[in-house]
Amino acid sequence: MTWKLTKKIAFISLFTIKLASANEFLVTDQDFPPDNVKMENLGKFLFYDKILSGNEDISCATCHHPFAASGDGISLPIGTGGIGLGVMRNPNNIKKRVARNSPHLFNLGASEFTTLFHDGRVTKLVSPAGDDLPLGLDNPLAVQAMFPVTSDAEMAGEKGENTIADATAEGNLISVWQQLAARLQQIDEYVYLFIDAFADVNAAEDITYVHAANAIASFEAAAFRCTNSPFDQYLRGNYDVASEQQIRGAILFYGKAQCSTCHSGAFQTDQKFHAIGIPQIGPGKGDNLPGYNDGHDDFGRERVTKDAADRFKFRTPSLRQVTMTGPWGHDGAYNDLEQMILHHLNPVKALNNYDIRQALLPSRTDLHKIDIIAHQDQKRRQAIIDAIEINPIKLTDQEIYDLIAFLHALTDVNCIDLRRTAVNRVPSGLPIRD
Ligand code: HEC
Ligand code: HEC
Secondary structure, eight states: OHHHHHHOOOOOIIIIISSSSSGGGGOGGGGOOOHHHHHHHHHHHHHHHHGGGSSOOHHHHHSBGGGGBBOOOOSOOOOTBBSSSSGOOOOOTOOOOSSOOOOOTTTTTTTTTOEEEEEEOOEEEOOOTTTOOOOOSSSHHHHHTTTTGGGGIIIIIIITOOHHHHHHTTTTTTHHHHHHHHHHHHHHHHHHHHHHHHOOOOOOOOHHHHHHHHHHHHHHHHHHHOOOOOOHHHTTGGGGGHHHHHHHHHHHHHTOOGGGSSSSSTTOOSOOOOOOOOOSSOOOSBBOOTOOOOOOOBBBBBBHOOOOTTBBBEEEOOOOOGGGOOSTTTTBSSSSHHHOOOOOHHHHHHHHHHHGSOOOOOOOOHHHHHEEEEEEEHHHHHHHHHOOOEEEOOHHHHHHHHHHHHHHHHHGGGHHHOOOGOOSSSOOOOOOOO
16 A cells, blocks of 8 residues: 555656646557558558569568567668678678668657658658659658668669669659559559558559558558557556656656656657767768768758758657667667666767777678778767767666666567567568568
């Protein structure tokens, strides 16, 4: 009785007094798009089908796999040309690198996720395609699904390898989407599934890549909704689900440790962009500080806003399922959750002492040389340090373990085993395995 009461008091002080209103944390069905089983089933096939890649050798699932918590489990993805899955993926034949970590897809169907990618370059109405973006996309997830297929390193391939890659190299996105639609129109099973799922598709020639993107988005929103964590249950009044340590961790998270200044709201993100000094590893996004021209930097949000004040800012990630989604950071620099938290508590020290050996990067000497260039350079490190927004915070080891315990309470156990989101065949007949 007293035990329960203590918890209840902690609950009340934590969520009702310290914060304006507990309602801001409650997730309901209204936050997600309504179920549409036909679109979801079609989207599930498309998500796993290598038919959407130029060389027919990679699918969305390769980098967002249920066996790697809807990411790929490595620091930087190994795109087209790679063989195998996740930590076992072989990079020997890749020609181009992907510069950022493949994020998990949990809860992205929730209406508050209006901005996608680490730098927020996709929103429902704005995207890198500008005026070329077709009409009819249902939500930001659908807008996003238009782009991986137009990326040379991710899915399209290199100029000369296939006609989709050629169109990508010319910046002709409309041609990429038309060619993919043409592929789908030739597969009878897909034609049937599209006609069944969409009122405006009555024959093969009505299928566009926009339909495919809407179906993929529908699948992602439903399959990766994970909103029954102990945190959610606690908010609904089931106080027994949380351990004492998790409650201590929550009080730290929403108090002394100041995590909730950025990791706020129902999904532990303010949906904004902040500079916290994560080490820059990998090939970079082509950005250059004054005096450099190798392109191994990544200016983050500045790439979208063109405002130098946004340099090295990245989107605050949602912390739902975060204990499963390593490596962490926009480039997967940290492969240990405790290290990621320690980084926040003293970013300058962590950045200066960062050891790249903890990152999961391709074991190719030629690539390794490139991956360490930016971080090894003291001037470049200093530029990242100058942008850092957080001041050091001192916590005891016990407090750090409590915080980690709280992060565990953000895990919906129904989303640990994601086999239900996988398929064992696809309508194109292409192999699913590598
Ligand atoms: C080669 C690996 C790779 C493939 C293949 C791939 N992605 Fe991604 N995905 C990434 C990376 C890397 C990012 C982050 C890029 C960035 O922020 O600049 C990303 C970002 C996303 C996001 C945004 C997540 C967020 O939190 O903002 C979604 C959604 C997504 N991918 C879905 C898809 C879909 C759908 C497909 C197939 C059409 C796909 N991806 C194919 C690597 C991949
Ligand atoms: C100033 C805003 C801010 C504060 C305060 C903050 N974070 Fe973060 N956090 C971020 C941003 C931004 C990222 C992503 C950085 C990147 O990818 O470069 C991040 C990333 C993370 C990640 C990795 C998530 C992932 O998917 O890669 C974890 C875990 C995390 N934060 C936990 C915490 C904890 C615990 C605290 C409190 C001790 C905290 N954060 C305080 C902004 C903040």
